[in-house]
Amino acid sequence: MSKPLNVAVIGYGFMGKAHANAYKKVNNFYPELEYRPNLSCLCARDADKAKSFADTWGFDSIETDWRKVIERDDIDVIDICSPNNTHHDLAIAAAEAGKWVLCEKPLSMDTAEAERMTAALEKSGQPNMVWFNYRRVPSIALARQLVEEGRTGKPFHYRATYLQDWTIAEDVPQGGQTLWRLDAAVAGSGVTGDLLAHSIDTAMWLNGPIVRVVADTETFVKQRVHQETGKSQAVSIDDACMFLARFANGSMGTFESTRYARGRKNYNTFELNGADGSLHFDLEDPQYLDFYEHKKPGSDQKVEDHLTGWRRIHTTNFEHPYMDHWWVPGCTIGYEHTFVNALADFLAGVESGKPAQPDFRSALQTQKVCDAVLASARSGQWTETGVESFEA
Ligand SMILES: NC(=O)c1ccc[n+]([C@@H]2O[C@H](COP(=O)([O-])OP(=O)(O)OC[C@H]3O[C@@H](n4cnc5c(N)ncnc54)[C@H](O)[C@@H]3O)[C@@H](O)[C@H]2O)c1
Numbered sequence: 413m414s415k416p417l418n419v420a421v422i423g424y425g426f427m428g429k430a431h432a433n434a435y436k437k438v439n440n441f442y443p444e445l446e447y448r449p450n451l452s453c454l455c456a457r458d459a460d461k462a463k464s465f466a467d468t469w470g471f472d473s474i475e476t477d478w479r480k481v482i483e484r485d486d487i488d489v490i491d492i493c494s495p496n497n498t499h500h501d502l503a504i505a506a507a508e509a510g511k512w513v514l515c516e517k518p519l520s521m522d523t524a525e526a527e528r529m530t531a532a533l534e535k536s537g538q539p540n541m542v543w544f545n546y547r548r549v550p551s552i553a554l555a556r557q558l559v560e561e562g563r564t565g566k567p568f569h570y571r572a573t574y575l576q577d578w579t580i581a582e583d584v585p586q587g588g589q590t591l592w593r594l595d596a597a598v599a600g601s602g603v604t605g606d607l608l609a610h611s612i613d614t615a616m617w618l619n620g621p622i623v624r625v626v627a628d629t630e631t632f633v634k635q636r637v638h639q640e641t642g643k644s645q646a647v648s649i650d651d652a653c654m655f656l657a658r659f660a661n662g663s664m665g666t667f668e669s670t671r672y673a674r675g676r677k678n679y680n681t682f683e684l685n686g687a688d689g690s691l692h693f694d695l696e697d698p699q700y701l702d703f704y705e706h707k708k709p710g711s712d713q714k715v716e717d718h719l720t721g722w723r724r725i726h727t728t729n730f731e732h733p734y735m736d737h738w739w740v741p742g743c744t745i746g747y748e749h750t751f752v753n754a755l756a757d758f759l760a761g762v763e764s765g766k767p768a769q770p771d772f773r774s775a776l777q778t779q780k781v782c783d784a785v786l787a788s789a790r791s792g793q794w795t796e797t798g799v800e801s802f803e804a
Pocket residue numbers: 422423424425426427428455456457458478492493494495496498516517518543544545589590591606
């Protein structure tokens with residue numbers, strides 16, 4: 413049975429485009445889904461730009477005030493693709509109006525906001541999801557499968573990096589479209605909320621809750637011109653952040669993120685070392701998962717020494733996560749497909765009654781780790797995250 417779903421996308425920037433593309437494609441690549449999203453409304457403050465984007469992507473209407481969108485009875489889903497300081501009010505108003513809510517990461521500016529947002533969604537009982545889309549990279553989903561199959565064994569180490577290089581120049585302004593990430597009043601934090609939130613979500617999905625952290629941050633460029641005021645003002649974000657972590661399962665973690673790693677564009681990597689095997693992933697080479705197998709799961713049989721070695725798994729077989737919905741083995745998928753896969757999981761979760769993760773409660777746990785990291789960087793002390801046991 414076909415169920416139409418009227419979607420309003422808030423924001424026409426980077427994520428507005430990625431999500432609009434996902435809504436258009438999801439039923440083509442996941443034809444078994446009953447829900448049929450329709451691009452009903454695009455909301456952004458600049459009417460001309462909103463109209464131009466809406467025409468390009470085939471939205472039925474535009475609005476320039478998100479409150480008007482939420483008042484509309486013909487809208488079923490609010491999808492928040494606007495900067496971080498808008499997420500809280502939008503999500504709560506949408507939940508109170510009985511809408512389904514999808515929200516970009518990080519869920520909020522801080523944990524207090526995330527708690528209120530989660531409470532509002534749970535009170536409304538409406539479906540919700542946070543777009544930690546990297547879970548839907550087939551290689552990362554395969555990593556989770558291998559951990560669940562017991563192929564890595566008792567975990568000892570988890571190592572994550574998320575490196576970029578686009579803010580090294582001192583004349584990069586802060587504030588305004590795309591550069592709001594450099595303004596803590598809009599972003600909440602710097603690389604911690606923007607990049608490490610992804611690394612933390614992936615880490616807790618693969619290796620369980622992070623219970624305590626100790627962190628150090630740096631702001632390399634202290635003053636930048638603000639795009640909106642034209643005035644030079646203090647930079648309030650963390651340009652770089654490194655932290656040590658302890659997981660509930662006893663393993664140790666290191667996390668490093670910066671926008672000052674010359675040559676690194678979106679270098680999001682992780683490595684997990686367990687007693688029976690290791691996994692390594694690099695988002696700049698996303699179609700591969702590296703796996704070192706030391707011992708077969710469920711047996712004492714060690715892999716013969718002359719056969720050990722890192723294995724590069726090209727995750728394009730029909731047997732790999734998501735790939736039976738795309739092309740034939742050997743043909744890769746890319747960044748935009750992770751949003752299609754995420755949306756398909758979300759809709760399938762609503763249809764089956766088993767909600768897809770990460771929902772708001774799951775993303776709240778990531779927010780707690782981000783806040784603990786920033787608090788630790790200020791105090792110089794190990795800091796408890798307060799992460800609860802949760803369905804990742
Ligand atoms: N999942 C990911 O990998 C990923 C990647 C990039 C960004 N993000 C997240 O997505 C969100 C948006 O980031 P982006 O890169 O698309 O930003 P962007 O600057 O490219 O676009 C933001 C959009 O929001 C609109 N906007 C701002 N304030 C608004 C308001 N009050 N009402 C309506 N529209 C408003 C802007 O006009 C713009 O269209 C952020 O939370 C960001 O952290 C997630």
